[in-house]
Amino acid sequence: MYLEIVSPEATLFSSEVDSVAVPGVNGEFQMLDNHAPIVSILKEGFVKISGNIEINEEVQDKFTKGDKGITLLKINSGTLEMKDNKAIILAD
Template identity: 75%
Template sequence: MYLEIVSPEATLFSGEVDSVAVPGVSGEFEMLKDHAPIVSILKAGNIAINGDVTLHEDVQNKFTKKDGKTLLAINSGTIEMKDNKLIILAD
């Protein structure tokens, strides 16, 4: 599936991934390829990306790696998943 993470300053990531776990307001949940369409609000926590992630040099310092996952800490955000494209607006 295709993932795009956008902050007020820049597009932090865009590319194909295997799965993404996000901190939803009612608890963490994970999306895989062919997930049902969803719009949700995110709370403070980590976005965990599974897959072969290549980051641009100018945003590498915003991400960490742990247990084979690429993590991005956020304060809040929203997501939309539709037709195997996940867009995360993160703050």
């Protein structure tokens, strides 16, 4: 699946990933390839990206490496749209 994470300042991430887990307002949930279309509001927490990914050097300081090859991005809030195997996160 393709994941794009956009903040008010810049596009933070844009690449193919294995999965992504997000902090939805009704609880954390994960999306894999070909997930059903969904729109969700996100709350404060971590976006957890799984896959062999490369982070742009300009925004690398916003991401941290977690256990088992998971890459983490802390967000305050945001929205998510998953459609046609592409997830777009608008994050604060």
